[in-house]
Amino acid sequence: MIGGTGIASLYGAISGLGDVEDSNYLFLSLYTTSGNSIPSFMSFIALLGPIIGLALGFDAVNSERAGGTLNRLVAQPIYRDSIIIGKFLAGTAVIATIIYTMGIGLGAVGILCTGVKPSGEEVWRILVFLTFTVVYVAFWLAISIWFSVVCRHAATSALASIALWVFFAIFMSLVARIVANAAYPIGDEYHAMINSYNNYTLNLGLNRISPYYLYSEAVSTIMNPTVRSVNVVTMDQLVGAVSGYLSLGQSLLLVWPNLTGLAALMLIAFGGSYIGFMRQEIRSN
Amino acid sequence: MSENSRNVIELSQLTKQYGDKRAVDSLNLSIRKGEVFGLLGPNGAGKTTTILMLLGLTEPTAGTALIEGLDCARHPLEVKGIVGYLPDNVGFYPDMTGRQNLRFTGQLNGLSGQELEERIDELLARVGMTEAADRRAGTYSKGMRQRLGIADVLIKDPEIIIMDEPTLGIDPEGMRELLNLIRELSVEDGRTILISSHQLHQIQQVCDRVGIFVEGKLIASGTLAELEEQILQDGSYLLEVNVHPCDDKLLGMLSQQEGLEKIQKEGNTLLISSKKDIRGQLTRFLGEHGYTILHLHQRGGDLDEIYRRYFEKAGQSDERNDFEEKRKHGWRRRGKQARQGTDRA
Known part of the structure; x- marks a missing residue:
C-alpha cells in the first residue's frame, strides 16, 4: 500500500512539476510537490508511515503471550531485556530498510522519468529526510509495542494504537485550535489585535506535542530550503532580511529541536514498553 | 545412594503475596536428586506461582528458593540454564516447523551447528515426532505440541525438569506415552522432575513422592504409602x-x-x-x-481418596466446599476419564 501510494505521489509530482516556479531545487520537489488531487510523497509518508510501525509492533508481545511462546522463551537462559530490545531493534531495522529503499527508489525512478539530476546537497537533504522518517516511524513502533505489552489482546492494542494515531494526525490540530481560542480569544478585532500572537504561539506549542506535527514541520523545513523559520516571525524581524536559500546546516539547526523531540518521544515510548515488560509477570493465562 | 539423596530443590518459607491474597504461604519443600515429585492441588492453589518463583520469573515476597544451591531470584540465568520448564499450554511459533522451533530454542541455549542438529534429530525421535518435524507447528494437535514441548525442554539437557499441568487435555493414549516418557526421563536419565497437576490418577502412576498443596500451603507430603498411613x-x-x-x-x-x-x-x-x-x-x-x-x-488406597481426605482435614473454605460438592455429585457416578474432564472444567 505504501509502495503504491509512493508511486502514485511520484506520478502526481511529475505531472505537477511543470507548475513549480523555483527551479533551484527541482529534484527535492519530486518529493514535496503534490499533483492534481494526489498529495505529495512527503505528506503521504507523514500520514501512512505510522501504519508500518503499528503493523510491525501491535502484537509483538501479546500474541506471544497468547500463543504460549512467551513463557517458553523466558524460561531460556537469556536476559529478559533482550526479548523486548530485540523486538524493537528488529522492527526498527525493518522500518529503516523499507524507508530508505522506498525513498531512494523513488528518487531513482524520478531521475529516470524526468532526467533531473540531484545536487550533492539535495542528496543529503533527502537522506536527512529519510532518517527523520525512520525515527518517526520507530516512535510509532515503540508506541505499538507498549500497547502490546499493556493490552492482553492483539485486537485491543491494535485499536488503541490506531486510535492514538488518528488522534494525533487529525484531531490534535482541532484540539489545539480550540484550546488556543479559549485561552486567547480572537473573535473580534480588538481581541484579535492583542491576542493573535499569543493565540498562534499557544496553538503551535500544543500542535508540537503531536509527533505528526513535529515530523511534518521538520521535514518540510528540510525539504524546502526556502523555509526560514518555524516560529512566528514579526514584521520587525523581517526588516532587512535578504530573501535566499538556507544551507542544509542552517535548515538542520532550525529543526534540531524537532529531531530531539521526536527522538525523545521515541525513547519515552520504548522506555515505557521496556519497563512495562520487565515488571510484568509472565504466565500463560 | 548418598548422591541420590542430595536435595536439588530447596524451598524455605517461600511466600508470594498478591494484594491481600497469599498465593503461596511459607512453603517449605525439598526435592531430592533423581526423584519425581508431584505437586498436587486444585486450580488456584499457587502451584504455577511456585514454579514461576523457582524459575526466577516472579520475585518471592519472602523466603528463598534454591536450585542446586543457587538462589532463584538472584541468579535466574544460571538456574534457567539447568532447569527445563514445560509451561501449561505450551506454544510454538506457528509459521515455523517443529524442527525450526527446536533449533531456535537450542540457539538460545548456546548450541549450534552439527551438535544441535544431531540433538534435534535424536529428541524428535525420542518423543515420536520425526515424521511431523517438518510440518508447520501451527498444524499440530495439542498432544503433538506437548510432545514437541518435551523435546524443547530436553534440548538444553536439563538436570531438573519442571512440568506445569503436563497431562491437561491429552487423550488417554497420549497420556500413557507421556507418563512412560516421564518415567524414562527419571529412571534412565536420572533427571529430577517436578510435576504440578490437579489430575491425581496420572500423577499417582509416576510420582515417587507427592505434596498436596491447598491455598498456598503444603498440607502434606510424602510417598503415597506414607500419606495413606x-x-x-x-x-x-x-x-x-x-x-x-x-x-x-x-x-x-x-x-x-x-x-x-x-x-x-x-x-x-x-x-x-x-x-x-x-x-x-x-x-x-x-x-x-x-x-x-x-x-x-x-x-483410601488411591490418591483420589487421600486427596479428598486432606481437603476435608484442611478445614476448607466455602469455595472449597463447593468444589467438594461438585466432586461428590459430578464425579462419583462417572468413570475415571470423565472425572478428569470435570476437574478440568
Missing part, C-alpha cells in the same frame, strides 16, 4: 459395599450395628464409615442374614 491413623475407614438385595430393611439393621459411624446410600452402593476395620464383622453379619455381597472395597 497418615490418613488411616486418623481412624476413619470408608467401606464401599454392594449387596443384593439392597433394601431398607438392611439399612435399618445396619444402623443398629455397633462400630458403624455413618451409612450413606449412593445408588446401589452403601458407603459405611467406621472407626476400625469392620470388613470381617460385616461379611459375617451379611452372610448370616442371607445377603449376597457383590462388591466390597476399602477406600
Whole structure:
C-alpha cells in the first residue's frame, strides 16, 4: 500500500512539476510537490508511515503471550531485556530498510522519468529526510509495542494504537485550535489585535506535542530550503532580511529541536514498553 | 545412594503475596536428586506461582528458593540454564516447523551447528515426532505440541525438569506415552522432575513422592504409602459395599450395628464409615442374614481418596466446599476419564 501510494505521489509530482516556479531545487520537489488531487510523497509518508510501525509492533508481545511462546522463551537462559530490545531493534531495522529503499527508489525512478539530476546537497537533504522518517516511524513502533505489552489482546492494542494515531494526525490540530481560542480569544478585532500572537504561539506549542506535527514541520523545513523559520516571525524581524536559500546546516539547526523531540518521544515510548515488560509477570493465562 | 539423596530443590518459607491474597504461604519443600515429585492441588492453589518463583520469573515476597544451591531470584540465568520448564499450554511459533522451533530454542541455549542438529534429530525421535518435524507447528494437535514441548525442554539437557499441568487435555493414549516418557526421563536419565497437576490418577502412576498443596500451603507430603498411613491413623475407614438385595430393611439393621459411624446410600452402593476395620464383622453379619455381597472395597488406597481426605482435614473454605460438592455429585457416578474432564472444567 505504501509502495503504491509512493508511486502514485511520484506520478502526481511529475505531472505537477511543470507548475513549480523555483527551479533551484527541482529534484527535492519530486518529493514535496503534490499533483492534481494526489498529495505529495512527503505528506503521504507523514500520514501512512505510522501504519508500518503499528503493523510491525501491535502484537509483538501479546500474541506471544497468547500463543504460549512467551513463557517458553523466558524460561531460556537469556536476559529478559533482550526479548523486548530485540523486538524493537528488529522492527526498527525493518522500518529503516523499507524507508530508505522506498525513498531512494523513488528518487531513482524520478531521475529516470524526468532526467533531473540531484545536487550533492539535495542528496543529503533527502537522506536527512529519510532518517527523520525512520525515527518517526520507530516512535510509532515503540508506541505499538507498549500497547502490546499493556493490552492482553492483539485486537485491543491494535485499536488503541490506531486510535492514538488518528488522534494525533487529525484531531490534535482541532484540539489545539480550540484550546488556543479559549485561552486567547480572537473573535473580534480588538481581541484579535492583542491576542493573535499569543493565540498562534499557544496553538503551535500544543500542535508540537503531536509527533505528526513535529515530523511534518521538520521535514518540510528540510525539504524546502526556502523555509526560514518555524516560529512566528514579526514584521520587525523581517526588516532587512535578504530573501535566499538556507544551507542544509542552517535548515538542520532550525529543526534540531524537532529531531530531539521526536527522538525523545521515541525513547519515552520504548522506555515505557521496556519497563512495562520487565515488571510484568509472565504466565500463560 | 548418598548422591541420590542430595536435595536439588530447596524451598524455605517461600511466600508470594498478591494484594491481600497469599498465593503461596511459607512453603517449605525439598526435592531430592533423581526423584519425581508431584505437586498436587486444585486450580488456584499457587502451584504455577511456585514454579514461576523457582524459575526466577516472579520475585518471592519472602523466603528463598534454591536450585542446586543457587538462589532463584538472584541468579535466574544460571538456574534457567539447568532447569527445563514445560509451561501449561505450551506454544510454538506457528509459521515455523517443529524442527525450526527446536533449533531456535537450542540457539538460545548456546548450541549450534552439527551438535544441535544431531540433538534435534535424536529428541524428535525420542518423543515420536520425526515424521511431523517438518510440518508447520501451527498444524499440530495439542498432544503433538506437548510432545514437541518435551523435546524443547530436553534440548538444553536439563538436570531438573519442571512440568506445569503436563497431562491437561491429552487423550488417554497420549497420556500413557507421556507418563512412560516421564518415567524414562527419571529412571534412565536420572533427571529430577517436578510435576504440578490437579489430575491425581496420572500423577499417582509416576510420582515417587507427592505434596498436596491447598491455598498456598503444603498440607502434606510424602510417598503415597506414607500419606495413606497418615490418613488411616486418623481412624476413619470408608467401606464401599454392594449387596443384593439392597433394601431398607438392611439399612435399618445396619444402623443398629455397633462400630458403624455413618451409612450413606449412593445408588446401589452403601458407603459405611467406621472407626476400625469392620470388613470381617460385616461379611459375617451379611452372610448370616442371607445377603449376597457383590462388591466390597476399602477406600483410601488411591490418591483420589487421600486427596479428598486432606481437603476435608484442611478445614476448607466455602469455595472449597463447593468444589467438594461438585466432586461428590459430578464425579462419583462417572468413570475415571470423565472425572478428569470435570476437574478440568
